[in-house]
Amino acid sequence: xKKRRISRLxxxxxxxxxxxxxxxxxxxxxxxxQGLSLVALKLFAIELDKFQIVFSAxxxxxxxxxxxxxxxxxxxxxxxxxxxxxxxxxxxxxxKNESIKxxxxxxxxxxxxxxxxCIGISAVLFNKNGILPSRENxxxxxxxxxLVVGTFLLFNSLSTVFIQVVGAGKGFYLKGxxxxxxxxxxxxxxxxxxxxxxxxGLLTITICAVSIGASTALAMxxxxxxxxxxxxxxxxxxSTDGDSNISEYLATHDVAMRDYAENMEQISIYEADMTYxxxxxxxxxxxxxxxxxxxxxxxxxxxxxDFNRALAMQGKEPITLNDDQYLLNCNYTGTYQYVSLALQNxxxxxxxxxxxxxxxxxxxxxxxxxxxxxxxxxxxxxxxDHVVAGLEKDINVLLVQYKPDADSNExxxxxxxxxxxxxxxxxxxxxxxxxEMFYGLNALVSFLCCYIGLIFLLICxxxxxxxxxxxxxxNIYRYGLLQKLGAKRKQxxxxxxxxxxxxxxxxxxxxxxYSDFLIGKAMTVVEEFMNIHISTxxxxxxxxxxxxxxxxxxxxxxxxxxxVTEQKKLEV
Numbered sequence: 021x022k023k024r025r026i027s028r029l030x031x032x033x034x035x036x037x038x039x040x041x042x043x044x045x046x047x048x049x050x051x052x053x054q055g056l057s058l059v060a061l062k063l064f065a066i067e068l069d070k071f072q073i074v075f076s077a078x079x080x081x082x083x084x085x086x087x088x089x090x091x092x093x094x095x096x097x098x099x100x101x102x103x104x105x106x107x108x109x110x111x112x113x114x115x116k117n118e119s120i121k122x123x124x125x126x127x128x129x130x131x132x133x134x135x136x137x138c139i140g141i142s143a144v145l146f147n148k149n150g151i152l153p154s155r156e157n158x159x160x161x162x163x164x165x166x167l168v169v170g171t172f173l174l175f176n177s178l179s180t181v182f183i184q185v186v187g188a189g190k191g192f193y194l195k196g197x198x199x200x201x202x203x204x205x206x207x208x209x210x211x212x213x214x215x216x217x218x219x220x221g222l223l224t225i226t227i228c229a230v231s232i233g234a235s236t237a238l239a240m241x242x243x244x245x246x247x248x249x250x251x252x253x254x255x256x257x258x259s260t261d262g263d264s265n266i267s268e269y270l271a272t273h274d275v276a277m278r279d280y281a282e283n284m285e286q287i288s289i290y291e292a293d294m295t296y297x298x299x300x301x302x303x304x305x306x307x308x309x310x311x312x313x314x315x316x317x318x319x320x321x322x323x324x325x326d327f328n329r330a331l332a333m334q335g336k337e338p339i340t341l342n343d344d345q346y347l348l349n350c351n352y353t354g355t356y357q358y359v360s361l362a363l364q365n366x367x368x369x370x371x372x373x374x375x376x377x378x379x380x381x382x383x384x385x386x387x388x389x390x391x392x393x394x395x396x397x398x399x400x401x402x403x404x405d406h407v408v409a410g411l412e413k414d415i416n417v418l419l420v421q422y423k424p425d426a427d428s429n430e431x432x433x434x435x436x437x438x439x440x441x442x443x444x445x446x447x448x449x450x451x452x453x454x455x456e457m458f459y460g461l462n463a464l465v466s467f468l469c470c471y472i473g474l475i476f477l478l479i480c481x482x483x484x485x486x487x488x489x490x491x492x493x494x495n496i497y498r499y500g501l502l503q504k505l506g507a508k509r510k511q512x513x514x515x516x517x518x519x520x521x522x523x524x525x526x527x528x529x530x531x532x533x534y535s536d537f538l539i540g541k542a543m544t545v546v547e548e549f550m551n552i553h554i555s556t557x558x559x560x561x562x563x564x565x566x567x568x569x570x571x572x573x574x575x576x577x578x579x580x581x582x583x584v585t586e587q588k589k590l591e592v
Contacts, residue, residue, distance in 0.1 A: 027099045038091045046083065050075065128180035131173050138170030143537060151541045171530070172217050178526075179210035197507060197515045204495075204515075205522050212487055216527050219480045223531035224538070226473040226480065227561055231539050233469025234560040236546060240466065246351070247394040248451040249334040249387050252420040252431065254438075257445030258413045266418035269446070275434045283421040285333055287326035287389070290411040292319040292371055292401060299399065300358045302365060308354045311398070320400040321371065322349075322388065323408045330388035333419050339402070345379035346371070347402040351387055351395040359383055359399040371403055372410040389417045390449040428452050477564065481572035484524055485579075492516070492580040499584045513581055520577045528569070 145163035153160040183206045192198055209216065254266050261269075266286055267277050277284060297305075297315040307314060327349075328338035341347065346369060350359040360383045368377050384402070387395055422428065428450065435448050499512055 031095055031099050034091075034095050038087075038095075042084065042087055042091075045087075046080070049083075128177040129184075131177035132181050135170045135173035135177065138166045138173065142167035142170060146538070146541060150545065151538060152545060167534075168221075171220055172213070174530070175209060175213040175216045175220070175526075178213070179206040182206055182209065197502065197511050200498075200502065201515050201518055204519055208487075208491065208519075208523055209526070215483060215487060219483055220527040220531050220534075222476045222480045223527055224534045226476040227531060227535035228539055228542055229469040229473035229476070230561045230564055231535070231558055232542055232546060233466040233473065235543070236469075237466035243394055244455065247387055248390060248454055250390055250419050250451065251422040251426075251428070252435075252448065252450045253390050254418040254420075254435075254446060254448045255389070256416045256447075258415060260445035263413060263416065266416055266446075270418075270438070273434075273438055275431070275438070277418075277420060280422055280426040280431055281420045282423045282426075283333055285329045285419045287322070287330055287417050287419065288408075288413055289326075289389075289400070289415050289417065290321040290323075290408045291414045292321045292411065294319055294371075296355075296399065299362050299366075303358055303361055305358055311354050314355065314398055318414075320397070320414070321408060321411055322400055322402055323405040324402055325405050327386075327388055327402050330419060331386065333421060336386075339384075341379055341402065341404055343404050343406065344375070344377055345404070346376040347379050347384060349384040349386055349388070349400045349402055350397055351385045352398045353395075355398040356383070356385075362399075369401070371401065371407055374403075374407050376403060376407070389419065390451075390454070392447075392449045392454060394454075474564070474568070477568050480527070481569050484527075485572050485576040488520055488523055488576050489579055489583070492583055496583060509585075512584060516580050516584065517577055520573065520580060524569070524573045524576075528565075 142163045145159045145166070149157070149159040149163075151160070183202060186192070186202050254270065256264060256266055256269070267284065270277050295316055295318055299319055300315070305315070324339065324341045331338055339347065348359055348363045350356050363378065363381065363383055366378065368375055370376070387397070388400075422431075432450055432453060435450070438444075438446050439448055502512060503509075
């Protein structure tokens with residue numbers, strides 16, 4: 021048979037496989053996309069009744085076009101390979117053993133130690149300087165390069181080290197098919213160290229992205245409820261606008277708030293005669309960069325009656341204070357630990373010439389007014405009403421709960437000119453606006469992290485599965501020899517299972533170690549940027565890996581088992 025005819029047959033076979041794969045992928049993609057949409061709605065606390073099946077014709081065309089281009093290039097490469105390779109080489113390619121050169125056992129050990137040193141240097145630099153690039157130094161770039169080089173050298177030298185370590189235990193090494201198994205695993209690592217390095221990097225990104233994305237989304241759901249207890253609040257600076265009645269001011273600007281409000285209260289916040297640095301005295305305070313001016317700012321004071329009226333607007337029980345007691349409130353992640361420690365250190369505190377005793381050992385975490393950036397109370401002292409008589413009033417806040425039939429869009433349209441008036445200090449925060457602008461953006465970022473992580477996970481699992489299946493097919497004759505030498509089917513299946521499991525587990529283990537370190541650093545950055553406390557939700561990541569990674573592993577093992585079994589039937 022001529023090479024040209026063989027090429028045509030190969031191209032036709034490849035085309036049929038490609039068409040089947042494309043059709044199957046499109047159908048499964050459509051089904052999975054709807055499932056992913058449901059997960060996204062649940063993840064970001066969106067009502068399920070808003071779900072609808074969506075089919076994008078544009079995405080369909082782009083998918084088909086990209087697949088066709090990639091498939092055409094691959095088919096041309098395969099046809100070229102078949103055309104330019106000798107037929108005898110094609111027939112005997114699977115029976116050619118890997119060429120083994122005389123190895124220097126010292127060099128791999130040196131490379132292994134060097135890899136650990138590089139990884140250690142990277143960890144030290146990331147731990148010291150964080151995981152964000154800096155204009156001041158090149159520590160981030162050096163740490164990243166050291167991590168890449170260290171990972172590459174690790175997998176490059178791991179096969180020799182693995183064989184030497186396992187081979188030292190003669191009792192295990194010479195038992196059953198372990199010699200064959202160890203050599204197979206060593207060969208896989210040695211020939212695929214570049215692929216394993218890439219997979220390890222992608223898995224690290226996947227674990228970090230999914231963990232951070234899911235954790236951030238869940239944290240945002242909780243924050244959105246806690247940070248938006250009112251439908252609207254309007255703030256006025258007393259220094260700019262005087263001690264004015266905010267609702268009356270709004271009425272003069274075509275915002276008759278009483279027509280929209282079911283409940284409405286105005287509260288006042290005062291300035292203490294002490295700064296936050298004095299409140300945090302004796303502590304090693306390390307504030308976030310955005311809070312650099314907090315230390316020199318005066319501590320916020322609110323009378324207990326105003327605080328209770330704010331709680332009543334939320335349907336919460338009031339707090340009680342004696343005339344000589346105080347409480348502390350803080351819902352801001354960046355200062356909470358210092359406020360909590362300050363409460364423990366100050367059994368009594370002097371405000372406006374009045375000495376007050378600590379009423380509780382616990383810091384309250386209430387949101388008594390809203391800001392456009394979420395929970396932003398860096399620390400407020402709650403005092404009896406008589407204490408504020410001699411203090412300077414800082415801001416007034418109008419708290420509003422809408423009527424059930426109120427049109428929030430209409431209210432926002434009227435509030436925009438007031439917020440843009442630079443001659444006055446009126447600012448407003450509206451629940452729906454905060455959801456759409458702040459929480460909506462963060463939700464999008466979180467979803468993209470999860471989505472990118474899922475894509476990378478699929479790529480990694482597919483690469484490992486493809487390499488395992490290919491090498492099992494290439495080494496099929498070796499399993500045939502084992503069968504002819506008397507190896508039982510259970511032994512061969514166990515060897516295949518272990519071999520596949522180790523091949524999948526090695527990059528995942530290293531990626532897990534990297535991620536365990538990097539996630540903590542990334543969480544710190546996210547918390548500082550988004551002003552929220554995040555609890556690492558590793559559970560979702562584990563579930564995702566069990567479903568996707570575990571499914572690919574199981575499917576790969578079963579496919580390899582079937583290849584070996586069918587080969588035995590053919591030989592019989």
